[in-house]
Amino acid sequence: MSSDPWGRVDETGTVYVRTADGEKVVGSWQAGSPEEALAYFERKYEGLVVEIGLLEKRVKTTDLSAKDALAAVEHLREQVDAHHAVGDLDALRARLDKLVELVEARREERKAQRAKQSDEARSAKEALVAEAEELAQSDQWRAAGERLRALVDTWKGLPRLDRKSDDELWHRFSHARSAFSKRRKQHFAQLDAQREEARRTKERLVAEAEALSNSTDWGPTAARYRDLMAEWKAAGRAQREHEDDLWNRFRGAQDVFFAARSSVFAERDAEQAENLKLKEELAEEAEKLLPIRDLKAARAAFRSVNERWEAIGHVPRDARPRVEGRMHAVERAIQEAEEAEWRRTNPEARARAEGLTGQLQAAVDKLRSQIEQARAQGNNAKADKLEKELEGRQALLDQALKGLQEFGG
Structure with a gap:
């Protein structure tokens, strides 16, 4: 009979393995010596050790599923429990028990991790939905549209939730995108209508602008062009393919x-500048008539200057008051001289002046006589009163005499 610490072979060739529960029959060996029998079943044991070691490594270093790992453990446990090997089978069972604990722990870790990932995915998708619903109300069509497309890509990269939750969130997300697309479509449809209306309006403005381009009615036409420009700005923009062409024509x-x-106007300005020079020369010639000494000669000379003045065309508007003012000053001086001459030579006015002067002189002489008489009679109060009256009449007489002198009298 042959034996070792974990097994033995009896005289009949039966091989036993020692376990905590006592000896277990491993098998029968009739083909060789007992040592060869033990060596054979010890190799079977080493094979189990290697397989268990490989499974432990796979569980620790790969993403082997808990289901597959436990199935592999169960398969190895069946082999250990079959007692077809000689070795420390209890130690192998203990390793398999620990491996089961490790797989269960890994399964709980993965479950917790999946729960965490699910919570994170839920939070991420809820955030995407909230942003999409906010963007659905935006009028920033390009930026919001690009952002919504980016949100779709982000959504696709997130893990799925449970079917109900995922479907509900996706429905809200999809509805927000649809609402935005509908609003954007309506906006651009309205914009297209507005731009078509603007195109028709600008076509009309261009037609009128082109019809006016050869007008020589400078003031009214320039004013109309200003009105057309105001209408152009108020019309808004036409479609891009029409706007530039319409503007270039307009x-x-x-x-x-x-x-x-x-x-x-350049030709007119040059002509008016020359006219101004000529009129300034005439104004200087007219001013040499001042002061008026010979009214008849001055009047004839001014008439000659004025005829030449009238024959000259317009001068620049800003210079007109100054140069015309010089001529008007000379004209007023001649008119004043004429009025003075008329007053001096008017016989009716002279007669009236002489008559008034005579009446006032008689009144003054009478008052003086009355004053002398009152003083002689000692009536000083009456004399003083008459003297005050005399002062008024004397003032009127002095004024009348001055007027009479204007007639050369």
Whole structure:
């Protein structure tokens, strides 16, 4: 009979293994010596050790599922419990028990991890839904549209939740995107209608602008172009493919008109500058007539200057008051001289002046006589009263005499 610490072979060739529960029959060996029998079943034991070691490594280092790991453990346990090997089978059972504990712990870890990932995914998807619902009300069509597309990509990268929760959140998310798309479509449809209306309005404005481009009615046409520009700005933008062409036509028509007006105005300005020079020379010639000494000669000379003045065209508007004021000053001086001459030579006015002067002189002489008489009679109060009256009449007489002198009298 042969034996070792974990097994033995009896005289009949039966092989036993020692366990905590006592000896267990491993098998029968008739093909060789007892030592060979033990060596054979010890190799079977080593095979189990290797398999258990490999399974332990897989459980610790790979993502082997708990189900597959426990199935592998059960398969090895069946082999250990079959007692077809010689070795410390109790130690192998203990290793398998620990391996079961490890798999269960890993399963709980993964379950907790999946729960955490699910919570994180739920929070992430709820955040995506909240942002999408906010974006659904945005009028920033380009930016909001791009952001919603980015949210879809983010959603696709997140783990699925339970079917009910995932479907509910996706429904809200999808509804927000649809609401935004509907609003954007309505906006651009309205915008297209507005731009079409703007195009029709601007076509009309362009037609009128082109019709006015050859006008020489400078003031009213320029004013109308200003009105057309105001209408253009109020019309809004047409479609991009029409806007630039319409603007180029509209602006081109204005450029034709204003270029022609500028050319004419430039010629007019040059002509008016020359007219101003001539009128300044005439104003200087008229001013040499002052002061008026010979009214008849001055009047004839001014008439000659004025005829030449009238023959000259317009001067620049800003210079007109100054140069015309110089001529008006000379004209007023001649008119004043004429009025003075008329007053001096008017016989009716002279007669009236002489008559008034005579009456006042008689009244003054009478008052003086009355004053002398009152003083002689000692009536000083009456004399004083008459003297005050005399002062008034004397003042009127002095004024009348002065007027009479204007007639050369």
